[in-house]
Amino acid sequence: xxxxxxxxxxAILFGMGHLFAQKAFASAAMPFEEDLVDMVVQQCxxxxxxxxxxxxxxxxxxxxxxxxxxxxxxxxxxxGCRAKTRITSNGHLTEVSLGIGYDDNINQGVSxxxxxxxxxxxxxxxxxxxxxxxxxxxxxxxxxxxQIITDNGWTLxxxxxxxxxxxxxxLDTVGIQMTGRYAxxxxxVPSFVQVGMSQSWLAGAVYRRVPSLEFQSNLGNEQQPWVLxxxxxxxxxxxxxxxxxxxxxxxxxxxxxxxxxxxxALGAGLMRDRALGQRAGGDRQGETLQISVQHSxxxxxxQAQWIRARWATANDFAFGLVDxxxxxxxxxxxxxxxxxxxxxxxxxxxxHRRIASDNIPIYAHSSSGISAGWIQQWK
Numbered sequence: 001x002x003x004x005x006x007x008x009x010x011a012i013l014f015g016m017g018h019l020f021a022q023k024a025f026a027s028a029a030m031p032f033e034e035d036l037v038d039m040v041v042q043q044c045x046x047x048x049x050x051x052x053x054x055x056x057x058x059x060x061x062x063x064x065x066x067x068x069x070x071x072x073x074x075x076x077x078x079x080g081c082r083a084k085t086r087i088t089s090n091g092h093l094t095e096v097s098l099g100i101g102y103d104d105n106i107n108q109g110v111s112x113x114x115x116x117x118x119x120x121x122x123x124x125x126x127x128x129x130x131x132x133x134x135x136x137x138x139x140x141x142x143x144x145x146x147q148i149i150t151d152n153g154w155t156l157x158x159x160x161x162x163x164x165x166x167x168x169x170x171l172d173t174v175g176i177q178m179t180g181r182y183a184x185x186x187x188x189v190p191s192f193v194q195v196g197m198s199q200s201w202l203a204g205a206v207y208r209r210v211p212s213l214e215f216q217s218n219l220g221n222e223q224q225p226w227v228l229x230x231x232x233x234x235x236x237x238x239x240x241x242x243x244x245x246x247x248x249x250x251x252x253x254x255x256x257x258x259x260x261x262x263x264x265a266l267g268a269g270l271m272r273d274r275a276l277g278q279r280a281g282g283d284r285q286g287e288t289l290q291i292s293v294q295h296s297x298x299x300x301x302x303q304a305q306w307i308r309a310r311w312a313t314a315n316d317f318a319f320g321l322v323d324x325x326x327x328x329x330x331x332x333x334x335x336x337x338x339x340x341x342x343x344x345x346x347x348x349x350x351x352h353r354r355i356a357s358d359n360i361p362i363y364a365h366s367s368s369g370i371s372a373g374w375i376q377q378w379k
Contacts (some may be wrong), residue, residue: 040073059271092379095145099348102138106165108356108365109134115361124321136367137164143370155181173207175200191217202239209236227253229269234276244276251288265292271311280318283327286311300339307332322360326341331358338375346375 040056056073110132115124143161159177175231194214200207212233218225233247251269258264273284288309295302309362310329317326338349349372358364 063345092149093145093147094378095143095375097141097143097373097375098136099141099371101141101369101371103367103369104135104136105134105365105367106137106139106168106369107135107171108367110362110365112361117360132362134367135168136169137171139163141373153182155183157181169205172203173200186217189217189219190222191215206238208238210234224255224257227255227267229253242277242279245279245284246274246276248272248274249288253290261296263294265290267291271309273311281313282315284311284313300337303334303336303338305332305334317360324359326358326360326363328356328358328363330354344377344379348373348375 026157040059059073110128111134112128114125114127116123131329141161141163143159145157145159147155147157157179161177162174163172165171175198177196177198179194181192181194184191184193192215194212194216195213196210196212198208198210198212212235214229214230214231216227216229217225219327220226229249229251231247231249235243235245235247237243249269249271251267253265253267256264256266267288267290269288269290271284271286271288273286275284276280286309288307288361290305290307292305293303308329308331310327312327313325315325316323331354333353334350336348337353338348349370351370353366353368355366356364
């Protein structure tokens with residue numbers, strides 16, 4: 001008997017290690033950094049060196065900018081506003097991350113020995129085999145990222161990630177993600193549009209394809225903006241072909257700064273998930289909440305992130321067996337620390353805790369894990 005949770009296990013690939021967690025947080029903070037850099041350059045050109053260097057220092061300490069922007073800001077600080085308005089290495093970036101981790105429930109197994117379904121008048125009790133029980137496993141993970149900025153203003157990024165589970169190849173995963181982002185300023189509002197495509201493999205077989213379209217705008221004070229985001233994704237699965245869906249989501253995030261070195265992001269969103277196949281329960285709709293805190297240290301960075309997603313199906317889950325809608329609430333806590341060894345080398349350690357509550361017991365689970373690794377960048 002196969003574990004029924006394989007339909008969601010692939011999500012671990014895109015949350016499995018430092019890189020994807022780091023990108024998830026950085027995507028909320030990054031869009032307005034380029035506008036702040038423009039402000040630094042403008043102040044330099046206007047002869048306001050002191051103001052320019054103060055803004056530059058704040059960006060470096062509070063926002064953890066990418067290497068190409070960091071190099072420009074460092075040059076501005078060192079030369080007293082005589083840096084050229086250019087991006088190091090044309091914005092090209094290559095990054096590789098290697099790590100090892102442990103998860104006490106890597107297959108999202110059920111702790112109970114049996115579950116009861118059906119109505120109180122006609123209950124059905126199922127005895128679960130060991131295939132449904134939680135598995136504690138170690139794993140190796142690796143990601144590689146390549147980013148380039150084209151002459152016409154597109155930021156192109158490709159990410160390849162893989163995870164190999166010790167003595168359990170059924171959950172070995174590989175994923176590829178490609179995105180193209182273009183900056184816009186409609187009505188003078190800093191924004192971007194992004195198109196993307198991701199594909200993943202589970203145990204060597206094609207598993208999931210997800211094309212996506214995203215639009216984001218930053219409103220208000222550049223130092224503490226509101227970030228508005230809208231996204232559309234279409235989910236296609238080969239292994240479980242009834243799970244196809246078109247997902248539309250909107251969210252708003254407020255960025256706050258506390259004592260100069262701490263960046264806080266508070267976000268909330270709505271999601272509508274339209275089933276494209278004969279998925280049990282049909283369409284889904286729900287909401288998300290997120291709190292992220294990033295604190296800069298002299299030689300590193302601390303990060304904490306809590307996300308809660310809650311949704312319910314529009315229809316009863318399974319006629320005659322589960323005659324009521326399915327309701328799910330999943331919370332995830334991520335704690336990480338990254339220490340810079342040199343300008344291009346870092347090490348990290350990360351802890352995660354995931355709790356999925358569900359009114360259908362076979363989908364309820366919890367897990368904890370820790371991982372550590374090394375990151376190398378080339379510019």
